[in-house]
Structure formats: C-alpha cells, structure tokens
Amino acid sequence: MSDAGAPVPASMKDDGLDAALLDRLFTQSVVGLHVLDPQLRVVRISSLANADLAEQVIGRHFTDAYHLDRPDAAGKLLQRVLDTGEPVHDRLIHGRIKSAPGPNLSYLVTVFRLNDKQGRILGLLAAVVDVTEREKARTRAMYRARLLKGVGRSLDVATTCQALVEAAVPGFADFAAVEVLDDVLRGADPPMGPLRPDVPLRRAALRGVSRAALRGIEGGGDRTGLVGDTRRLPAHTPFALAVSDLQPRIVALDADTPWLTADPQTARVIRALEAHSLLVVPLKLHGAVLGLVSLYRCPGSDPYDENDITLAQSAAVHVALSIDNARRYERDHVIASTVQRRLLPPGSGAGVAVDTAHVLLPGRNSGCWFDTIRLSGARTALVVGDVAGHGLQTAIIMGQLRTVIQSLAGLDLEPDEVLARLNDAADRLADERAALPPGDSLHRESLKASCIYGVYDPFTRTCTVARAGHPAPIVIAPDGSAPAVDVPEGPSLFAADSAPFATATLELREGSILAFATGALLSDDASATRIRSALARPDRTLQELCDGVVYTLPGDSVPDGAAILLARTGAVPPDHVATWELAHDRTTPAIARTLVRDRLVGWEIDDKTVEATELIVSELVTNAVRYGTPPLQLRLILDRFLTCEVHDSSPVAPHLRHARTVDEGGRGLFIVSQLATHWGTRYGRHGKALWTEQEVPAPSDEAGPTAR
Numbered sequence: 001m002s003d004a005g006a007p008v009p010a011s012m013k014d015d016g017l018d019a020a021l022l023d024r025l026f027t028q029s030v031v032g033l034h035v036l037d038p039q040l041r042v043v044r045i046s047s048l049a050n051a052d053l054a055e056q057v058i059g060r061h062f063t064d065a066y067h068l069d070r071p072d073a074a075g076k077l078l079q080r081v082l083d084t085g086e087p088v089h090d091r092l093i094h095g096r097i098k099s100a101p102g103p104n105l106s107y108l109v110t111v112f113r114l115n116d117k118q119g120r121i122l123g124l125l126a127a128v129v130d131v132t133e134r135e136k137a138r139t140r141a142m143y144r145a146r147l148l149k150g151v152g153r154s155l156d157v158a159t160t161c162q163a164l165v166e167a168a169v170p171g172f173a174d175f176a177a178v179e180v181l182d183d184v185l186r187g188a189d190p191p192m193g194p195l196r197p198d199v200p201l202r203r204a205a206l207r208g209v210s211r212a213a214l215r216g217i218e219g220g221g222d223r224t225g226l227v228g229d230t231r232r233l234p235a236h237t238p239f240a241l242a243v244s245d246l247q248p249r250i251v252a253l254d255a256d257t258p259w260l261t262a263d264p265q266t267a268r269v270i271r272a273l274e275a276h277s278l279l280v281v282p283l284k285l286h287g288a289v290l291g292l293v294s295l296y297r298c299p300g301s302d303p304y305d306e307n308d309i310t311l312a313q314s315a316a317v318h319v320a321l322s323i324d325n326a327r328r329y330e331r332d333h334v335i336a337s338t339v340q341r342r343l344l345p346p347g348s349g350a351g352v353a354v355d356t357a358h359v360l361l362p363g364r365n366s367g368c369w370f371d372t373i374r375l376s377g378a379r380t381a382l383v384v385g386d387v388a389g390h391g392l393q394t395a396i397i398m399g400q401l402r403t404v405i406q407s408l409a410g411l412d413l414e415p416d417e418v419l420a421r422l423n424d425a426a427d428r429l430a431d432e433r434a435a436l437p438p439g440d441s442l443h444r445e446s447l448k449a450s451c452i453y454g455v456y457d458p459f460t461r462t463c464t465v466a467r468a469g470h471p472a473p474i475v476i477a478p479d480g481s482a483p484a485v486d487v488p489e490g491p492s493l494f495a496a497d498s499a500p501f502a503t504a505t506l507e508l509r510e511g512s513i514l515a516f517a518t519g520a521l522l523s524d525d526a527s528a529t530r531i532r533s534a535l536a537r538p539d540r541t542l543q544e545l546c547d548g549v550v551y552t553l554p555g556d557s558v559p560d561g562a563a564i565l566l567a568r569t570g571a572v573p574p575d576h577v578a579t580w581e582l583a584h585d586r587t588t589p590a591i592a593r594t595l596v597r598d599r600l601v602g603w604e605i606d607d608k609t610v611e612a613t614e615l616i617v618s619e620l621v622t623n624a625v626r627y628g629t630p631p632l633q634l635r636l637i638l639d640r641f642l643t644c645e646v647h648d649s650s651p652v653a654p655h656l657r658h659a660r661t662v663d664e665g666g667r668g669l670f671i672v673s674q675l676a677t678h679w680g681t682r683y684g685r686h687g688k689a690l691w692t693e694q695e696v697p698a699p700s701d702e703a704g705p706t707a708r
Contacts, residue, residue, distance in 0.1 A: 032107075032128035035114070036062055038121055040078050062126075068093060078111060082124055087112045092131070106135040136302070140311045143172040147315050151322050155329040157185055160322045161205035164293065164315070168207070172308075173295040175208040175273050178319075180283070180291035182230055184327050186334075190288040195243040200230045201291060208273070209298070233292075234262045242280045243289050248313055250304045251278040253296075270296070277303035281312045285320040290327075293319070336366035336395045343399035344369055352378035352639045353458030353570040357542035359550055363561025366395040367449070368518050369402050370565040373409045376682055376691045377645060378458050378572050378637050381409045384470070384516040384565050385451035393442060400429060401449060401493070412682040415453045415466035416501040419490060422451065423468065423501075426493040449493040452516050456508075458571050463506045463514060468493050471522035478511035480536040508569045511538065513545070520562040521549070535566075542566045576638045582621065584630040592621045592634055596644075603638055606697055612675045613644060613694065619668040620646040620690050627652065629687075641677065641693040649687035 033046040040062050062078060063071040074093060081088055088111045108129045114122040146167035154160055161178040168176040179201040184190050191199065206227050233240040237259045238251045251257075253276050260267040269275075275296040283291040293316060297304060344360070356372045367387025375381055383405055387398045404425045408418045430447050452473065454465040465473060469492025475485050490501035508514065513535055522528050534548040546566055578599045582588045593614045600610045617634065624632050628648030637643040672679055676692035 032130070034062075034124075034126040034128060036078070036124040036126065038082065038123055040075070040082070040124070043123070070094075078124060078126075081111045081113055082121065085113045085115075092135075105130060105132040107131065132302075136307070139171050140307065143167060144311060144315070146171075147318060151319055155326045157323055157326045157330065158204050160319065160326055161291075162207075164319050165205045165207035167315075168295060170209045172311075173279075174298040174301055175269075175275065175296040176206075177203060177294045178205040178283075178291060179231075179294075180204045180323065181289065184290050184323070186330070188327075188331070190285070190290045190324075190327075192287050193243065193246045193282075193284065193289045195233075195289045197235055197240060198232055200232055202230045203227050204291070231265065234259075237263050237266070238278065238280045239263075239266075239292055239294070242282045243292060246282050246284050246287070246289070248279065248281040248309050248316075250309065251280065252276070252303065253278055273298050277301075279304040279308060279312055281309075281316045283316055283320045283323065285317075285324050290320050290323050332391050333366070336390065336392045337362060339392060339395040340366045340368075340398065343395065343402060345371060352380070352637070353572050354380045354456055355542055355568045355570070356380075356382070356565060357546050358563065358565045359546040361550065361562045363520075363559050365520075365560035366390050366392075367398040368561050368563040369398050370516070370563050371402060371406065372565070372567075373406060375409065375455065376412060376643065376678075376680060376693070377689065378577075378639065378643065380456045380567070382454045382456065382463075382514065382516055382565060382567055383409075383451065384518060384563055385449060386470070386518040386520075386563070388448040389445070390560075393445075397429065397447065397449070401426065401451070405451070405453065410680075412680065414503065415455055415464050416490075416503045418453050419451060419466050419468045419501045423491075423493055430494050447494040450519065451493060454514070454516070456514070456567065456569060458569070461508050461510065461569065461571065463508055463569070464503050465506060466490065466501050466503045468501065469495065471517065471519055471528075473506075474515040474517075474522075474528065474532055474535065475506060475508065476513040476515070476532065476535045476538075478509055478538055480538055482532045482536065510569060510571050512569045513538075513542075514567045514569065515564060516567075517564040518562045520560055521553075521564055531564075542568055572637060572639075578636045580634045582632040582634055584625060584628075584632055586625065588625055588632065589618045589621045592617050595634070596636065599636060600642075605642070609642065609694060609696060613642065616672050616675050616692050616694075617644055617646070619672050620644065620692070623668055623690065624648045638696070640696070642696045643691060643693050645689045645691045647687060647689045651683065651688060 033044075034042055035044040037043050042058050042060060042062060045058065063075050068074050070093075077088060077091065080086075088109070091109045091111075093107050093109050094105070108131045110127045112125045114125055116122055147164065149167075151160055151163045151167065154163070157180060161180060164178055165176040181190060181195075182200045182202045185202055185204070204227070233243065238249055242249060253270055260270070270278075273296055275298050277297040279295040279297075281293045281295070282289060283293060293312070295304070295312065352374075358370050360368060360370070365386070365388070367385075367389060369383075369385050369387075371381070371383040373381035373383065383402075385398070385401060385405075387394050387401065389397075401422065405418065405422055408421050413421070426447070426449065433442055433445075433447060436442055450468055450470040452465065452467040452470040454463045454473065456463045465487050467487055468490045470489075472485050472487045472489070474482065476482055485504075485506065487504040487506075488502035491497035491499050506514075515531065515535060517531065521531065530552050531549055534552050535545050537545060537548065540548070546564060549564055578595075580592070580595055582592060596613055596617045597610060600613060605613075621632070621634065624646050628650040631647075631649065633645075633647040635643075635645040635647070637645070669679075672692060675694070677695050679690075679692040682689045682691060
C-alpha cells in the first residue's frame with residue numbers, strides 16, 4: 001500500500017530542518033550556489049565553489065563581480081527572472097571573476113526567484129556549474145566534424161587548405177594559416193624530413209575571426225603574409241623546429257618572446273592579432289614534409305593544451321592525406337595535359353580556301369582534341385572530338401583516335417565512312433581494355449567519346465558533315481545570320497549502339513563561319529544561342545571570334561575543359577585553277593601535256609617542275625584513256641602545292657605495279673609516285689579522280705603573277 005498520502009511527522013515540520021538543509025547545501029554542494037538580493041547583489045555563495053570567492057564577490061552587483069562576455073545580456077536575464085518569476089534553466093554563460101587572471105570559463109546557469117510565504121520577492125538563487133572542459137570537448141568535436149566534412153572533398157591543394165582553415169576558425173582557432181611546400185603545389189614528391197631551411201613554403205590559405213586584424217596584417221609595409229606569398233622558415237623558430245623534428249608544439253606568446261626578432265613577419269601577425277597562444281603542427285606523411293599549419297588564439301580564448309595537440313595532429317594527418325592525393329592528381333593532370341598538348345596540332349593550319357582558328361580551354365578533362373587536315377582537291381577536313389575522363393589514359397585514347405582519323409582522312413573517304421571506321425577502331429580499344437586483368441583499375445573504367453567530322457570543298461562551296469554523339473555545328477552566314485543546321489546524330493564512339501552514321505551537306509556562301517565545339521560549350525540551347533551571338537561579327541578575325549566565345553562564358557562553366565574550332569570558308573582564286581574537258585582518244589595525252597606546259601609557264605613555274613608535271617599528266621591521262629570511261633577532265637590547282645587531277649567516270653582504281661625488265665608498260669604509276677610528293681585516288685558520286693601533289697619552289701623574286 002502506498003504511503004504517498006501519509007501525514008508528515010511533526011518533527012519534519014520544524015524550521016530547524018530547513019536551516020540544516022540550507023547549511024548542508026551551501027557547505028557541501030559541488031554546484032556553485034549564488035543568492036542575489038532584489039538589487040542583483042551577491043549576498044551568499046556556496047563555500048566549495050571557490051575558497052576565496054566570497055571575499056571577492058559578496059556585496060557586489062553580479063555583473064560587477066564577474067567578467068562576462070555579454071554582461072548586458074546576463075543582467076537582463078537576471079532581471080527578467082526577478083520580474084516575472086519564470087526560471088531559466090541551463091543557460092550557457094562565459095565569464096570569470098574580474099580579479100582572477102586567465103581566459104573566461106564556461107558555466108551552465110540555472111536561475112530561480114526566491115519568495116517568502118507572503119509572496120514577497122527576496123531575490124534570486126543561481127546554480128552555476130563549470131562546464132569549461134565539456135565545452136572544450138564539444139568545440140574539439142565540432143572542429144573534427146567540420147574537418148571531416150570539408151577536407152578531402154576536392155582534388156585541389158588550395159581548396160583543401162582553405163577547407164582546413166574554415167573548419168578551424170572560429171572555434172578551435174582565432175587565426176589559422178596553412179603553408180605548403182612550393183614544389184608540392186606543383187605536383188612534385190615531398191622531401192623527407194627534416195626540411196632544409198632553404199626550401200620555400202607558399203601560403204596556401206588564411207583565415208581569421210577578426211577582419212580588422214586581417215586588414216592590419218594585409219595592410220603592412222609589404223605583401224608578406226598574404227595568400228600566395230612564399231617564405232623560407234627562419235632558423236631557431238617554432239616553425240623551423242616543427243619541420244625539423246616533425247613534432248607539433250605549443251608556444252606561449254608575449255612581448256618578450258625571443259625568437260620573434262628572427263621572424264619579423266610572424267611578429268607583425270602576432271601584434272595585429274594580439275595572439276597569446278600558438279600551436280604549430282607539421283603536415284607530414286610517411287616521414288615526408290608537405291607543409292605547416294599555424295593556429296593562433298587571441299584574447300578571450302583559452303591557451304592551447306595537450307588535448308588540442310592530439311586533435312591537431314589527427315587533423316594534420318587527414319589534411320596531409322588529402323593534400324597528397326591532390327598533389328598526385330595535380331601531377332597526373334600536368335602529365336596528361338602535357339601529353340594532350342603534344343598530341344594536338346601546334347596551330348590551326350589554313351587550307352587552300354579556308355582559314356581556321358581554335359581555342360582549347362584547359363580543365364580536368366584531357367581528352368578534347370581538334371584537327372585541320374588538308375585533303376586532295378583543295379578540300380579541308382575539320383575535326384573536333386572529346387574523350388570523357390581525365391588523366392594520362394584519357395589523353396592516350398585521344399591521341400590514338402586522332403591518329404586513326406588522320407589516317408582515314410588520307411584515304412579520301414566520305415565523313416560517314418570515316419566515323420564508321422573510327423568506331424571500329426574504338427571498339428577494338430574497348431575490347432583491349434575489357435581484356436585487362438580485373439585488378440587493373442582501367443578494367444572498371446568505361447570509355448566514351450564523341451566526334452564530329454566535316455569536309456569543305458571550295459569548288460562546290462559545301463561542307464559534308466557527320467557526327468558521332470557530338471553537338472551539331474553552328475553556321476554563321478556572311479551577313480551575321482545563323483541558318484538552321486540539321487545534321488543527323490550518330491551513336492557515340494564506344495557505345496553499344498551500332499546504328500549507321502549519316503551525313504548532311506551544308507551549302508555555304510563564301511565568307512561563312514563554321515563552328516565545331518565540344519559538348520561543354522554546346523550543352524543546351526542557351527549556350528548555343530550565346531555562341532551564335534558571339535560569332536555574329538563578320539568584321540572580326542577568327543581568333544577574335546574564338547576569344548569572344550570564351551569571354552561570354554560564365555565563370556567556371558567548363559571545369560572539364562573545352563575546345564572550339566572555327567573555319568571561314570572561301571573559294572579558290574580563278575587564276576589559281578585551270579580545268580579542261582578532254583576527249584577519250586589516244587591523242588589526248590599529247591594535248592594535255594601542251595595545255596599544262598602553257599599554263600605552268602604562265603604561272604612562272606620553274607622548268608624542272610614543268611617537265612615533271614608534263615610527265616605526270618601524260619601518265620595519268622594515258623591511264624584514264626586506256627582503263628577509264630568518259631568523260632575525262634583535267635584540273636590544275638596552284639597553292640603551296642601544285643595539284644594535278646584527272647577525273648573519269650570509271651569506279652575501277654589503278655594499282656601501282658613494278659614492271660619487269662622485259663615489260664613494255666606498267667611503269668606509269670610508279671613514275672608518278674617518284675615524281676610527286678603525294679598521290680592517290682579519290683572516289684565520288686560520278687567516278688574517281690587520280691591526283692598528285694608536288695611541292696612548288698618559292699619564286700626567286702616578286703614578279704610572279706600571284707603570291708603563293
């Protein structure tokens with residue numbers, strides 16, 4: 001049976017019990033009890049709170065007896081409890097006795113109003129618990145959580161260092177600086193400790209609670225101390241010692257600190273911050289030195305202690321791992337970027353009747369490429385491609401695809417056939433990667449690439465285009481308008497889809513601009529519109545137009561990198577080309593030789609080249625008369641090369657043969673191959689063309705009919 005309702009013994013009602021209870025609380029309680037009168041003056045405190053506390057605080061106003069971070073807020077809090085009678089529970093307050101030295105402590109305060117039996121207000125009772133160590137532990141835990149959340153999410157050294165100082169300030173430090181070895185920032189291997197005094201460190205990140213102090217640092221007599229600056233650690237300083245024995249150390253700071261004379265830069269920082277405690281932690285990994293972290297605490301914060309060293313060391317290990325990963329990525333990126341640059345053409349080569357320009361924006365992706373390939377018949381192939389991914393292997397795949405497409409372009413295939421054969425080569429590369437051992441990291445990395453390939457013919461003023469998973473080109477007419485372009489999209493390279501590629505023939509007026517770009521620049525309709533607007537300036541040079549496209553890009557909009565290739569179409573000058581329709585009979589070779597000689601003499605070609613060209617034309621025309629079908633056409637094109645073309649309607653291609661000594665014929669194409677720099681066969685809708693190219697010596701004077 002419950003005794004909750006049992007009557008209270010008379011002895012328990014004696015006022016002596018209340019007095020004994022109060023005496024025991026105020027002499028034995030580990031909780032600091034403070035009794036305040038209605039004027040908020042301290043009238044009694046528990047004796048175990050502090051042996052000398054009573055003499056220092058009794059009789060004084062609460063906010064006068066204690067040094068508080070926010071005295072006005074504390075006074076209003078006490079007055080509100082006194083006025084309303086509503087208690088306040090577990091309110092965190094930072095402060096200390098005014099006469100006591102040292103930093104403020106953390107207290108958990110609960111306040112009640114005291115009334116007598118008649119309801120008159122007697123004052124306040126404040127229960128105070130010192131939770132300084134608990135708050136320090138909580139601060140360390142918050143720092144650790146911020147550090148784990150922010151550091152290691154980027155493969156950029158500067159971003160990693162900035163995440164460290166943002167996690168440390170505020171809370172764990174009032175000012176933080178991270179310095180990294182200059183060579184490490186460039187991707188080099190870090191040196192083993194101890195660090196030589198002549199090795200430069202670069203300031204990678206900086207953060208402080210006080211903006212005024214930061215302005216004071218930055219506004220010094222020189223730039224030393226700013227992010228990006230380098231310095232060598234002065235000897236006999238905590239910084240030099242930390243990278244020597246690779247051990248962290250806590251340093252008390254005051255005006256008489258002797259080593260500050262050897263380090264005026266740090267002395268200026270300490271004066272501006274009024275810092276009183278410094279924690280120096282080396283960034284090390286497997287005995288190698290990557291950098292240094294400097295953490296400062298200023299007035300109002302506790303000095304660093306051994307518990308802070310333990311946390312700072314674990315944080316430094318995490319940061320060092322992240323910096324090392326970023327360093328390795330940076331080194332791989334530099335190598336991949338170098339390979340990418342070496343595999344790309346050094347410039348945008350101009351064709352016979354087309355001018356080109358390009359821009360390659362660097363980024364994480366190392367698979368962007370472009371190309372301008374000179375083809376027979378004054379035609380020009382324009383190529384832009386993109387291999388998804390980053391690193392050396394991506395750059396290698398890019399180089400392999402570019403080499404394949406250059407070889408295919410030399411075969412004078414149609415654009416759709418070029419991409420089909422390129423896709424076959426891509427499938428073989430994918431099969432090779434799939435055959436790697438399962439433990440190889442490349443075995444799990446899929447391949448993906450896109451490409452657009454177009455051939456511009458100045459005689460027909462058309463560009464035949466095919467694309468493999470790539471954005472369609474942009475065409476800008478000479479008047480600045482942007483006609484619609486419809487180019488069927490084929491499957492991406494390395495894709496499982498085996499759909500055929502298709503072509504579209506774009507009719508272009510002379511002076512039109514053709515823009516091929518990677519997907520990062522043509523990701524949506526808005527970006528395409530932005531590029532069209534930037535290119536609608538026919539009065540500008542191609543390079544200015546390329547730069548104009550870059551200027552319109554939003555900041556950091558292409559972190560993976562991008563490429564754009566521009567071509568301005570033209571025509572072969574009439575005085576640089578000669579075309580003849582020839583009869584299909586045995587006298588035609590002789591007639592062709594005469595026509596060619598007369599034209600070359602008019603072009604002031606040297607005699608040796610004239611004789612070689614006569615022989616080449618004679619052999620090509622003879623071959624067409626014997627084995628081809630009418631109609632026959634002979635065309636000469638004069639540019640940096642002298643091109644000879646013989647067209648007929650037969651689809652059968654001749655083959656070079658090595659005639660035996662007793663053979664009367666069979667040496668025609670062999671002779672042609674010896675006299676010409678390049679030669680080959682090109683197929684079209686209405687037959688084929690045998691063509692040759694010869695290098696033309698530069699004229700010895702300026703009296704020639706045209707500039708070549």
